[in-house]
Structure formats: C-alpha cells, structure tokens
Amino acid sequence: MRLADLSESSGVSLATIKYYLREGLLPPGRLINTTQAEYDESHLRRLRLVRAMIQVGRIPVATVREVLAHVDDDSLGLTLRLGAALRTLPHPTEPTLAADEDQPTAAARKLADDLFTRLGWSAPCEVGDLSPAHRALVAALATLGRLGYPLSTDDLLPYARYMEQAAVYDLDRMEVLPTPQEQAEYAVAAAVLFEPVLLNLRRLAQAEQSGRRYGL
The missing domain is CATH 1.10.1660.10 (Multidrug-efflux Transporter Regulator; Chain: A; Domain 2)
Known part of the structure; x- marks a missing residue:
C-alpha cells in the first residue's frame, strides 16, 4: 500500500x-x-x-x-526482548528506594524475596532493583506495613498464584502470533491497553461478590 x-x-x-x-x-x-x-x-x-x-x-x-x-x-532471545521492552515502559509508580533502607522497606524486600522463593520464581531478566515492577512491589508492601496493614507470605501467595495463571494465559495468547517481533509488540500493547481492563474487572468482581455476600 x-x-x-x-x-x-x-x-x-x-x-x-x-x-x-x-x-x-x-x-x-x-x-x-x-x-x-x-x-x-x-x-x-x-x-x-x-x-x-x-x-x-x-x-x-x-x-x-x-x-x-x-x-x-x-x-x-524472546524473554530478554520482552523484559527490556516492558522495563522501558513508564511504570504507574516509579519509587526511588533509598540506599539506607528503613525497617519497613527492608521487611518488604524480605517479604518479596520469601514470596518468590515459595513460588519458585527465578525471573532471570527481572531481578531486584533492575525491575520497576519489583521496586514498586517493595515500595507498596513497605507502605502497607508503615500504615498498619502488614502482609505475610501466606497472604500474598493466593494472589501471586492467580497472577501466575494469568501470565500463562497471556503467553499462550501471545504465542499464537507468528514472529518474535509481533509477539513483543503484543506484549507491549497488552501492558499499555489491557492492564486497565484487568484492574477494572477486579473492582467490578469485588462489587458483584460483595452484593451477593452482603446484599445492598
């Protein structure tokens, strides 16, 4: 054309x-x-x-x-290509973690490490502070701890396992595309366009389940 x-x-x-x-x-x-x-x-x-x-x-x-x-x-390779592209995207919360961590941040980092160990996640291209998602996770867990809403590994495991299932489904859909370039494009498009869909589906599901459980 x-x-x-x-x-x-x-x-x-x-x-x-x-x-x-x-x-x-x-x-x-x-x-x-x-x-x-x-x-x-x-x-x-x-x-x-x-x-x-x-x-x-x-x-x-x-x-x-x-x-x-x-x-x-x-x-x-495809894993490194996806990781590099997704790391470069702006993150909704890009915290800067201090070199001298306070106790809640140190506890949050250990909690994240324990969670990944329990899950058996290695994530070769998403290690530690190289990953915006990892930094944001640690910062969010630390904030919850400071505000009196601490979480344990057992609290987080069910959520992480649901996310793992979602990730498997994401990759299954991506692999339908014929080339690594198209697959990487799909992953970027999904990060930009589809993550808001997942967030709002979760909120709508919460409203639905609350209504069923507690009534109006």
Missing part, C-alpha cells in the same frame, strides 16, 4: 505518519522508485501500536522509540 493508503487504513494523518517515520517510530517502506515507497500490514500494525502508546499510554516519543528498539532487537 502507498502512504495515502496507510493513512486511510489507519485513520492517522499523512503529516503524523511522516513525523513517525522521521522519528524512527515507524520503519521505512520498501522503495518502489526514487520518490515513492510501499508499505504493508506490518507498518499498519506498528502504526496502531505507536498510536496506542502515545495517545492512550501518554508515553513520550523518546520512550516509545526506546521501547520499539527493544521490540525489534533480533539479537535478544
């Missing part, structure tokens, strides 16, 4: 597509002559992902470029 066809199929203006091409967010098309290039379904798929990241995720262009560089990095 020509650039005009790509614009029509995606609903993205020609000017915006040209901007994405200049910024390296969209790979160049295949040249068919000195002034025209041809685009395919992979460009349309990437364009939709870029729009989701920028418009829905409110992710800066520079960060989008970095995420996509990891998505396209054929030198990495």
